[in-house]
Amino acid sequence: MRNGVIAIHRDGTLALTNHEAYRIFSIPRPSHDVGRAFSEVFRERSEVVRALASAFDLTTLPNRVELRLRDLDRVIGYTLSHVRDDSGTVIGAVMYFKDLTQVEQAEERERLRDRLASLGEMAAGIAHELKNPLAGIEVMAGLLRRQVPESPDAQSLLADIISEAKLANAIVVQMLEFVRPIRLQVERTNVPEVLHQAITMAENKAPRGEVGVSLTLAPDLPLVDGDQHQLCQVFTNLLTNAFEALGGRGQISIRAAVEDVHQDPAFVPTDEAETSVTPTMIVDVADDGPGVPAELSDRIFDPFFTTKSEGSGLGLPIVRKIVDAHDGRIDVTSTPGAGTRFRVTLPVSSATSVFK
Numbered sequence: 063m064r065n066g067v068i069a070i071h072r073d074g075t076l077a078l079t080n081h082e083a084y085r086i087f088s089i090p091r092p093s094h095d096v097g098r099a100f101s102e103v104f105r106e107r108s109e110v111v112r113a114l115a116s117a118f119d120l121t122t123l124p125n126r127v128e129l130r131l132r133d134l135d136r137v138i139g140y141t142l143s144h145v146r147d148d149s150g151t152v153i154g155a156v157m158y159f160k161d162l163t164q165v166e167q168a169e170e171r172e173r174l175r176d177r178l179a180s181l182g183e184m185a186a187g188i189a190h191e192l193k194n195p196l197a198g199i200e201v202m203a204g205l206l207r208r209q210v211p212e213s214p215d216a217q218s219l220l221a222d223i224i225s226e227a228k229l230a231n232a233i234v235v236q237m238l239e240f241v242r243p244i245r246l247q248v249e250r251t252n253v254p255e256v257l258h259q260a261i262t263m264a265e266n267k268a269p270r271g272e273v274g275v276s277l278t279l280a281p282d283l284p285l286v287d288g289d290q291h292q293l294c295q296v297f298t299n300l301l302t303n304a305f306e307a308l309g310g311r312g313q314i315s316i317r318a319a320v321e322d323v324h325q326d327p328a329f330v331p332t333d334e335a336e337t338s339v340t341p342t343m344i345v346d347v348a349d350d351g352p353g354v355p356a357e358l359s360d361r362i363f364d365p366f367f368t369t370k371s372e373g374s375g376l377g378l379p380i381v382r383k384i385v386d387a388h389d390g391r392i393d394v395t396s397t398p399g400a401g402t403r404f405r406v407t408l409p410v411s412s413a414t415s416v417f418k
Contacts, residue, residue, distance in 0.1 A: 066138075068100065069145070069156045070114060076100045077154055086161045088134055107131065110157075117142050117155035128162065135393055137162045167391060185241045189234045196234065200227040236376040240365065244387040246292065250285040253318055253343060253408075256293050261316075263294065264301035271310025275301075280319035286343050286410050292384045293408075299377045300347045300404050307351040307402070317346045320410065341410045348403035354396035362394065 066083035070076055075097055084091045087107050095103050101111045109129055117123065123142040130137050140159035144152045203223045210216040254277075261275060297316075304314050320341050354362060365379045385392045389409050396402040 064160070066159045066161075067156065068104075068110075068114065068159075069154060070100045070117075071154050072118065072152065074099050074101065074115075076103055079103075083159075086136070086138060086159070087131070113140065113142070114155065114157055117144070117157075118152065129159075135163075137166050185237055189238045189241075192234050193231065196227050196231045200224055200231070203227065233376075236380070240376050240380050240383065244292070244383060246289040246387055248287050248289060251288040251290045251293060252285055253283060253293075253345065254279050256290060257297055257316055257318065257345070259294050260297035260301055263298040264305060267298065268302045268305040269310060270305055271308075273305060273308050273310065274313045276313070276315045278315070278317045283318060283320060283343070284341065284410050286408055288388050288408065289384075293388070296381050296384050296406065297345070297347065299381050300406075303377065304347065304349040304351065304402075308349055309351075312350050314347070314349045317344075317348075319344050343408040343410055345406045345408070346403055347406070348401060350401040353398040353400055353402050354394070355398055356396075359394060359396055363392075 063080060063082060066086050067078070067080045068076070068083055069078045076095055076099070078096060081091070087104065087110065089104065089106060092098075092103070100114060104110050104114075109131060113124075113127075113129065120142075123144065125141050126139060127141070128137055128139050138159045139162045140157050143156045143158070145154035145156060147153050203220050207217060207220045207224075210220075257277060257279075261277070264270075301314065301316075308314070321344055322341055363378050363382045365376060382392055385406055385408070391407045393405045393407075394402065395405070
């Protein structure tokens with residue numbers, strides 16, 4: 063079956079479950095599970111235990127309910143049903159469920175594309191109109207500086223004007239980059255080479271200070287289908303943010319490895335369902351800095367949201383847009399006071415076209 067199934071007796075013991083259930087919940091299958099308490103078998107998934115435990119207390123059972131497994135960063139959709147004997151007495155319950163993670167990601171990408179399509183036309187027009195006056199302000203302020211070389215106060219004010227004009231222009235350029243459709247030049251890309259380039263570029267964009275950077279690469283990493291320049295931009299932005307968050311002290315660890323990931327059976331042909339395992343590149347960028355407050359962690363990928371006094375709020379949204387264009391995903395895990403980890407997941411072989 064393409065769905066997970068868990069059936070329990072009225073006394074709370076497990077009647078049956080299938081392989082898909084263990085796969086979705088990332089739980090190793092014990093040799094003897096039937097007859098054991100379901101709360102013990104699935105103790106690592108407290109959300110699922112609570113949902114099953116409520117089956118005998120509800121008169122109207124939930125249908126098509128979504129449940130987020132935060133530790134797995136996975137979303138499932140489930141339905142509960144009662145099992146009755148010939149006399150109509152409830153003797154058990156069954157949970158049918160499906161992994162909706164890839165479906166939700168696809169819908170989120172579509173929602174993002176729809177928002178960008180409407181935002182793009184307006185933002186692109188505004189940005190083009192702003193670039194010309196900003197360039198004029200910068201040029202005229204520069205000319206004026208040369209005309210008042212003997213006035214330190216005027217020199218200081220004009221330097222501030224030029225600096226602010228450059229900052230505004232940089233924001234306009236980033237906005238154009240954000241709303242512009244991504245064009246990928248897909249080629250076989252060496253991820254370790256991309257990471258080495260990103261470290262060098264990040265050091266040129268933000269002061270590294272005494273921050274230590276460790277790079278751990280799994281042996282025999284394969285090449286991935288991707289745009290080397292834009293992937294370099296992804297990791298440069300992540301490392302630049304880490305340098306800025308650490309403020310010259312701390313440690314950044316970068317890890318790259320390959321994991322086999324099971325595809326959602328709904329996305330593969332039936333005759334390939336048994337072999338729907340694809341190698342996936344996992345790159346973690348973690349720091350031991352102050353972390354991201356819990357109330358802000360869900361907003362850091364929102365356009366124009368920033369906690370920096372001079373930030374544009376477009377760095378991480380652009381990173382996410384590039385990763386999405388590679389059919390990948392980016393996740394963040396942060397503990398205030400203990401650090402932040404960004405995980406970039408990229409398919410080794412992608413169906414991404416050159417234009418997206």
